[in-house]
Amino acid sequence: MKFKYVVVGAGLAGLTIAERIANVLGEKVLVIEKRNHIGGNVYDSYNEDGILIHNYGPHIFHTNDKEVYEYLSKFTQWNVFWHRVLSYVDGNLVPMPISVETINKLYNLNLSTDEVEDFLAKRAVEVPEVTTSKDVAISKVGIDIYEKMFKNYTIKQWGVDPAELDTSVISRIPVRLNRDTRYFADKYQGMPTNGYTKLCENMIANKNIKVMLNTDYKEVIDDIEYEKLIYTGPTDYFYDYKYGKLAYRSINFKFETYTKESYQEAPVVNYPNDYDFTRITEFKKLTGQEHHKTTILKEFPCAEGEPYYPFPTKEHKERFAKYERDMKKEKNVVFIGRLAQYRYYNMDAVVRSVLDAFSEELNG
Ligand SMILES: Cc1cc2nc3c(=O)[nH]c(=O)nc-3n(C[C@H](O)[C@H](O)[C@H](O)COP(=O)(O)OP(=O)(O)OC[C@H]3O[C@@H](n4cnc5c(N)ncnc54)[C@H](O)[C@@H]3O)c2cc1C
Secondary structure, three states, rough: OOOOEEOOOOHHHHHHHHHHHHHHHOOOEEEEOOOOOOOHHHOOOOOOOEEEEEEEOOEEEEEOHHHHHHHHHOOOOOOOOOOEEEEOOEEEEEEEEEHHHHHHHHHOOOHHHHHHHHHHHHHHOOOOOOOOOOHHHHHHHHHHHHHHHHHHHHHHHHHOOOOHHEOOOOOOOEEOOOOOOOOOOOOOOEEEEHHHHHHHHHHOOOOOEEEEEEHHHHHHHHHEOOOEEEOOOHHHHOOOOOOOOOOEEEEEEEEEEOOOOOOOOEEEEEOOOOOOOEEEEEEEEOOOOOOEEEEEEEEEEEEEOOOEOOOHHHHHHHHHOOOOOOOHOOOOEEHHHHHHHOOOOOOHHHHHHHHHHHHHHOOO
16 A cells, blocks of 8 residues: 555544645545544544533633634534533532632632632742642642642542642643633634534545544554654554653543433533542533433543543653654654643644644645
8 A cells, every 4th residue: 555644543633634634735645543433532422312422521622723723613613612610619519710709609708809819819828939739729729729629639630649740730720800600711612513523524525535443553554655654643652662651641431321401500510529530521511412311421530541641740751751852863754642742732732733743844
């Protein structure tokens, strides 16, 4: 088989680069994907009850990057959707991120915006140097809110106390000194009208894009003649783990369907202190679908399983730096996406990085 370009992985990174190669360069491209579907982690599908679910956890598109928004808008229309998250604390459902409403509900108060600013300023802890995720939180909101809303959630999510995690995990605690309870403040937010899988299918409608599913690229790559390999899989696997395995956090997803219209008050409810799961998503509240039943998802973070979130410990950052040195020496391989670059990317950030890589490395 002969293809000028071969892409490993049919996630958002792989499909974006394939789309650019086919539609801008007019070249043929083969996409090899080990799962039985395209889309990577943004994949969504209808379950046995006909409810649209996000198979790998809730995905909400939000960005301030106009170019990325316009790029993706070529492949989908968007449902107007402003994400909202509640957090179950001390028997109350309080809005996230922290806003005037959150403080008033948490402490049964009726403070004004200025009074909330003062309330938080009085509780913020002065730390000599902000070096851990705990420092980030307590220096902004103080010990009590940190313990009620962040500490146990982080322990569940990462299996480690925030005092042992560097600042990249809780990099900032957004606090809204107003009554805006939307989760994201970005200019462009929405849900693809017909879902993410449809968006992905539209990205690769060009006949020059061929997709091979259910195939680990190592099974076939020696039989393919190509000039450039674009790799979006895990870096350590690419190099046969020669510097050791890179750590990731994984998640066990547990879906439940109920015969009732509505399950909870918001699309996502966080459970920082109760139960073993971190949060519950109710899909109909994301997609706007109407149905007499409703499907929810409970997320149980764990160490083993599919790699979802890079685990940014010092040891693993150093290990990745070794791989990175080798990656830079590759002449005919381009590494893009969250697995190959070992970093957490939101959807807009991954598309941005791929559009940039395309301009810099493939398009002249
Ligand atoms: C639980 C969760 C929730 C998220 N929520 C949001 C959100 O709300 N908003 C947002 O903007 N972003 C969100 N994200 C991030 C979003 O999923 C990523 O930005 C996006 O999926 C990255 O795309 P990618 O192509 O880099 O990686 P992936 O989607 O992981 O795609 C990589 C693909 O490569 C394939 N592959 C790996 N190894 C091989 C191999 N050896 N051979 C062949 N194929 C291989 C994989 O099967 C996979 O399909 C979330 C992520 C997670 C995990």
